[in-house]
Amino acid sequence: MASNQAVSAHAGAAEQAPLLDIVHITSIRGERTLFSDFNLQVEAGRMYQIEGPNGAGKSSLLRIIAGLLRPQSGEIRYRGELSQHVRSEFLQDLLFIGHKAAVKPELTGLENLAFFAAVQGQPCAQPPFDLLEQVGLVGLEDIPAGNLSAGQQRRIALARLWVSSSRLWILDEPFTSLDVAGIEMLHQRFSQHLAAGGAIILTSHQPLDWASQSLVRIQLEYNW
Numbered sequence: 240m241a242s243n244q245a246v247s248a249h250a251g252a253a254e255q256a257p258l259l260d261i262v263h264i265t266s267i268r269g270e271r272t273l274f275s276d277f278n279l280q281v282e283a284g285r286m287y288q289i290e291g292p293n294g295a296g297k298s299s300l301l302r303i304i305a306g307l308l309r310p311q312s313g314e315i316r317y318r319g320e321l322s323q324h325v326r327s328e329f330l331q332d333l334l335f336i337g338h339k340a341a342v343k344p345e346l347t348g349l350e351n352l353a354f355f356a357a358v359q360g361q362p363c364a365q366p367p368f369d370l371l372e373q374v375g376l377v378g379l380e381d382i383p384a385g386n387l388s389a390g391q392q393r394r395i396a397l398a399r400l401w402v403s404s405s406r407l408w409i410l411d412e413p414f415t416s417l418d419v420a421g422i423e424m425l426h427q428r429f430s431q432h433l434a435a436g437g438a439i440i441l442t443s444h445q446p447l448d449w450a451s452q453s454l455v456r457i458q459l460e461y462n463w
């Protein structure tokens with residue numbers, strides 16, 4: 240009984256903790272301190288836009304948050320626990336899409352989507368063809384991704400967002416190369432994700448047309 244109470248008290252604490260707590264992060268690359276003592280609490284239902292000039296360290300920060308790059312100091316807490324202590328839960332709840340298109344050029348769109356599903360270790364929640372239809376690529380499904388345009392490759396990479404069950408999305412320049420319809424499609428998907436209790440951390444050089452109550456803008460300065 241006592242141990243059940245302890246478990247439920249612990250579960251309650253995890254529910255109350257922010258989805259992610261980024262605490263006192265310092266990053267040095269080469270000789271330069273990109274940022275020091277960076278702090279951010281990431282709450283469900285919110286989108287965080289990291290802004291700043293080229294080279295300020297936006298991608299580095301996203302990679303640190305996703306656990307792909309080590310900071311010089313600081314820690315990332317996932318639902319109150321150090322992310323490295325709950326690594327598998329954290330990784331399951333995280334979807335990271337980097338600034339490169341992140342598709343395999345020799346594989347077709349359909350094959351790329353099957354590949355993403357295999358890497359995730361679970362079958363796609365939607366048939367790959369439906370997913371390609373969702374991102375407007377019907378008719379191009381059999382073409383090797385390397386022969387598609389930059390925006391079309393980006394759409395394949397972003398198709399993962401339509402089947403992701405991760406609550407935390409970390410997206411480096413997701414709008415790059417997308418046309419107006421692609422941007423609108425992504426906006427709609429973001430809205431669904433936030434409404435379902437997800438959170439998004441992204442970089443974007445374009446201003447986002449988004450309701451201010453769910454958007455948090457964070458400016459990184461260029462540190463010489």
Ligand SMILES: Nc1ncnc2c1ncn2[C@@H]1O[C@H](COP(=O)(O)OP(=O)(O)OP(=O)(O)O)[C@@H](O)[C@H]1O
Nearest residue numbers: 268269271273291292293294295296297298299300
């Ligand atoms: N692998 C690396 N090794 C050493 N330094 C690196 C490495 N990758 C990036 N840097 C340096 O870190 C700094 C920040 O790079 P980062 O890509 O995080 O900036 P950014 O703000 O995302 O820039 P942009 O707006 O151009 O995408 C740059 O000065 C870059 O030269």
